[in-house]
Every structure is written in structure tokens, then in C-alpha cells.
Amino acid sequence: MRIAVPNKGRLHDPTIDLLERAGLHLENGAARKLYADTVDPEVTILFARAADIPEYIADGAADIGITGLDQMREANVESVDELLDLAFGRCRLVLAAPEDGDIDTVDALEGKTVATEFPNVTRAFFAEHGLSPTIVEVTGATELTPHVEMADAIVDITSTGTTLKMNRLAIIEEVLASSVRLFAHEDVREEPKVQEIKTALSSVLAADGKRYLMMNVPRDRLEDVRDVIPGMGGPTIMDIANGGGEKVAVHAVVDERDVFETITEVKTAGASDILVTEIERLVE
Known part of the structure; x- marks a missing residue:
């Protein structure tokens, strides 16, 4: 599976960073190289001009590619489908x-x-x-x-x-x-490896701006804490080992912008031992 990515310019570094965060670490890539292997033996990165990537995909030189929608529309190629808006390079x-x-x-x-x-x-x-x-x-x-x-x-x-x-x-x-998008040749868009790469990239995008909150909550204060957590679909609640049943562990994913206020509110509602961590990937 060959992925064409911008070889330089303002789109190069954010693209490589996204691939790395998605787990597709480049193993032998370097400046001036035309290609690089990744930790996945089935995936190779091709470096090309952003304006040429639509043709790479249309001609089959690359199976999928990352470039701007403006470049794709200008190339006016056939047989190329958009898979995902990568939300940078706007x-x-x-x-x-x-x-x-x-x-x-x-x-x-x-x-x-x-x-x-x-x-x-x-x-x-x-x-x-x-x-x-x-x-x-x-x-x-x-x-x-x-x-x-x-x-x-x-x-x-x-x-x-x-x-x-x-x-x-x-x-x-x-x-x-x-903005920068993920594109694929129409003949391969449904192949498992293409969908795996799409899922990996979208999981990084879904995690952007999110934080994972963990806390201990007295069982009798659980409803009060639940009411103030702006989580995704509601918090996860688990019994604490050797906790005697008096406390439960509450985990939730919240927007980064809500963390400060949420910590204050859950602490007031009775939560303790509050931990906030970053999220690398989030598969929805």
C-alpha cells in the first residue's frame, strides 16, 4: 500500500506528524528521499509535490494520498475519492x-x-x-x-x-x-488496509482537544458528579478493588476547554484523586 504525501512546504510537517501520531512511524525516511518504509511492512510512504499527488493516485502510482482539496480540484482527475477531511492546512x-x-x-x-x-x-x-x-x-x-x-x-x-x-x-x-484531505483510488477505497489507515487517522483527529478524566467518587455522591461531567455519552463507572464498596472510579472523556471548570465542579460534588491525561487516539 503506497501513500503519497507532500514532500515539502507547509503541508509536509503536519502530514508526517499526523502519520506518526496514527502509529505509521517512518523507519528510513529522510530529507531528499523519494520514499520511506513504515513500521507496517505493507505501507510505504511516497514523497511528491502536493500538486502532483492527485495524478499519482489517479494513475495508480499511489493507492492513497494526502493533499489539499484545492490541488485535487485543480488536477480535475477521475477515479479518485475523498475519504477524510484531515482538518489542517485550511x-x-x-x-x-x-x-x-x-x-x-x-x-x-x-x-x-x-x-x-x-x-x-x-x-x-x-x-x-x-x-x-x-x-x-x-x-x-x-x-x-x-x-x-x-x-x-x-x-x-x-x-x-x-x-x-x-x-x-x-x-x-x-x-x-x-483543507488537507485523505484521498484514495476508487478501486481500493474499500480495501481493509485503506480502511485501517483511515480509522487510524480519524482516531487521532477525534482525540484532538479531548482529555481523559479519572476520579474516585463516594457512591452516595455519584449522581451529583455525573450531573456535572460533560462527557461523551456519559462517564464510565467501575468498582474500586478493596474499596469496600463505598467509592467507585469514574472515567470520562471531556473537551479540553471544559477541563478547568469540570475539575472544580466534580471536586465540589465530592470527587477526589482526580487525574487528567491526554488522549493519543480515540476510536469512536
Whole structure:
């Protein structure tokens, strides 16, 4: 099973970190290598440009791949299915034009010129609006093109909009909301190993922002403690060995943002010996 991942750039480190946290530890990977083995003898990592990963999957060079939705839509390949939103690398493709110009709607671009590094996504966007402006493909410095009269507007990636503002460009409309996703060739998406990898990755995502609480609670105060625990479906309650039946152990998964308040509330309700730990993976 071959997994194609970004070989560099802002998506590389978070992708490798996610794989490591999911248990797919790289054994012989290094900078400048084209591939790496993992602790699973059935899984190999291939390093490729994020923009090339859709083609790797479509052509069968990789069975599954991790890249941005924007790259997948731009590649416009067939036979590739999305399996999971990995919830990082979030960005937007937006339509923008000079803030002091006369273009402030999508319809105003009919007969105009739009510069972008994403010509396929841009054409599809304007086709949905029944428009067909001239699309000029560029490979960088897209924000500059309206100021040197190469284009009337641009379609470009933004995370915060700061770069657009610095270049005196105003957002007209969002073209695409993107994040990093897990993709697979349609022929293998249901194979056990693919589903195993999907489950491993989703278990890491499910554990993000969660904490595991353990505490001892007098049996006669159990309902009071249960009422203040914002757990997932309710806490787990177990007898304590040699506890004489007077106390029980209560375990619960709670959101990290609720931990501070929850500890105070359960302690007030009668809990003691409270322990909070991180959760590496959570299979729901």
C-alpha cells in the first residue's frame, strides 16, 4: 500500500506528524528521499509535490494520498475519492480585485481578464455563474498582476487575507474553501488496509482537544458528579478493588476547554484523586 504525501512546504510537517501520531512511524525516511518504509511492512510512504499527488493516485502510482482539496480540484482527475477531511492546512481560494477599482461583483468580470495559479478551478467557478472571462495562468506573484495591467482581477489562495490587503486587493467572493484531505483510488477505497489507515487517522483527529478524566467518587455522591461531567455519552463507572464498596472510579472523556471548570465542579460534588491525561487516539 503506497501513500503519497507532500514532500515539502507547509503541508509536509503536519502530514508526517499526523502519520506518526496514527502509529505509521517512518523507519528510513529522510530529507531528499523519494520514499520511506513504515513500521507496517505493507505501507510505504511516497514523497511528491502536493500538486502532483492527485495524478499519482489517479494513475495508480499511489493507492492513497494526502493533499489539499484545492490541488485535487485543480488536477480535475477521475477515479479518485475523498475519504477524510484531515482538518489542517485550511485556506480559501478567493476572487479579488483592486480595492480602488470598479470591479466589485462576479458579474463585472465578464469580458475581463483573471490571473490565477488555479485555472481549472477558476474556469469552473465562472462557468457556474454563466461567465467566461479570459483566464491567465501564472506561477507566482498573482497579487501583482492587476497592478501591472496583466489582469483585472485574481483568484488566489488566502488564509487571513493580510497579503491581499497589503497589495490593496479586496475580496469579492469565495471560490473554494480548502483543507488537507485523505484521498484514495476508487478501486481500493474499500480495501481493509485503506480502511485501517483511515480509522487510524480519524482516531487521532477525534482525540484532538479531548482529555481523559479519572476520579474516585463516594457512591452516595455519584449522581451529583455525573450531573456535572460533560462527557461523551456519559462517564464510565467501575468498582474500586478493596474499596469496600463505598467509592467507585469514574472515567470520562471531556473537551479540553471544559477541563478547568469540570475539575472544580466534580471536586465540589465530592470527587477526589482526580487525574487528567491526554488522549493519543480515540476510536469512536
